Amino acid sequence: MLNKNLLLIGGGNMGTALLRGILKAKLTPPRQITVVDVHQGRLAELKKAYKIHADSEAAPHVPEAAVIILAIKPQTLNEVLDRIREAVKPEQLIISIIAGVESAYIRDRIGKKNPVIRVMPNIAATVDAAASALAGCPPATDEHFRIAEAIFGAVGEVVKVDEHHLDAVTGLSGSGPAYIYMIIEALCDGGVKMGLPRDVAMKLATQTVFGAAKLVRDTGAHPATLKDQVTTPAGTTIAAVHELEERGLRAMLISAVVTATERSRELNRRVAGQQSG
Ligand SMILES: NC(=O)c1ccc[n+]([C@@H]2O[C@H](COP(=O)([O-])OP(=O)(O)OC[C@H]3O[C@@H](n4cnc5c(N)ncnc54)[C@H](OP(=O)(O)O)[C@@H]3O)[C@@H](O)[C@H]2O)c1
Incomplete structure (x- = not known):
């Protein structure tokens, strides 16, 4: 049980798989989860199916979040980071599943020395059988990794790797x-x-x-x-x-x-x- 407020930005394939896994594993109750997406229809579906909070704007929900999960496409990352930057506090853990974007890039663009953990999951997250590799950059600690491992452990197997190995992880799993x-x-x-x-x-x-x-x-x-x-x-x-x-x-x-x-x-x-x- 994590029992932490989660802000999930991006309610697409992977975001929905993670949400389902987190709730199934009872890591955090639905009332402590907010999903942000640009599709109103999608938000309504997720809200109805999972009884979570849903919104099209992330920034208002940043202050109460302990963990912010980025499950958007790389091309929308800068826009999202720039919109939430002001509201982010340095102690908040940011987890990104965005392919090809280094954890240090996200930490530095936010500019508040947040712990950032980068994860490369795979499509089998949708059936709780993902192979996910976790990597991070300072100041991410063992406790931050424990949180990320719990989240991704809810949708499959998890390994920890050095960040430079994530390309090989992409090529394999x-x-x-x-x-x-x-x-x-x-x-x-x-x-x-x-x-x-x-x-x-x-x-x-x-x-x-x-x-x-x-x-x-x-x-x-x-x-x-x-x-x-x-x-x-x-x-x-x-x-x-x-x-x-x-x-x-x-x-x-x-x-x-x-x-x-x-x-x-x-x-x-x-x-x-x-x-x-
Ligand atoms: N799918 C995989 O197997 C896989 C595996 C490993 C890593 N990843 C990574 O996971 C990330 C998400 O992949 P996905 O397959 O879940 O993509 P997806 O299904 O397209 O989900 C992303 C969602 O975020 C929405 N979005 C766009 N701009 C937004 C904004 N400003 N704020 C909030 N939400 C916004 C998208 O809407 P629109 O459709 O309108 O853009 C879409 O609903 C990607 O970065 C990808 O590299 C995916």
Whole structure:
């Protein structure tokens, strides 16, 4: 239980996922949460569904907030920071999930030495299965990280990293759901090619990926150990594993993470140029 007043700026996909997670985990009661968004219809929906406070203006709600969560797009960040700056107090924790914007940039633009924690979650936050990485800059303390871990722990798994690793996080878990969707789709097509009805193949492919991931997570065993346990000598699985090795599945996935990380660095340099420009 955090029991802190939260101001959530941006009630879109991620903002709504966080709101739902926070309430489901009973971290803070709805009456202590205010969501700010520019869409009146969206605000009305959130207010009705979650019984939180909702408004189109953030600044009036800043003074009573202990934690301010920024869940808006990078292009609206400067405008939002400039509107709330005057009302912000130095002890308030600011958490940002905005891709590509450094925590120190937000701290310095507010200009009051606030603790800022930057988080890279992923889309699975919408089903409470996110992989989120947290990073921050001084003066963020362990207590501030504990608050952020509680919030993002409500929608999945959390790790703490150095901020310069967030591009690699983006390349792995930020973009990763798309790689796995492609794998599920391909496994399903394989089943269809071999005569399975598509709905059956899709169910089997999805549950296979889910079950394999759950086994790695729940047992803590190395994936190679689990793979060895299901490869009978001269059996079907080792024949398929050989095929995957020959066609470079693992090298391909490693390259995908490297390429996405490099692209993230490139885009972040562009965002930084636009923010300061
Ligand atoms: N989606 C993901 O998987 C993911 C993963 C990691 C990080 N992120 C980051 O999370 C952030 C939010 O992403 P999202 O997918 O949730 O975006 P989104 O669905 O577009 O949500 C942002 C919301 O904020 C609203 N907004 C715009 N200007 C505002 C203002 N001045 N004050 C208050 N609200 C305002 C937007 O309205 P309009 O639609 O009118 O602009 C929209 O409703 C992004 O910075 C993104 O980089 C997203």
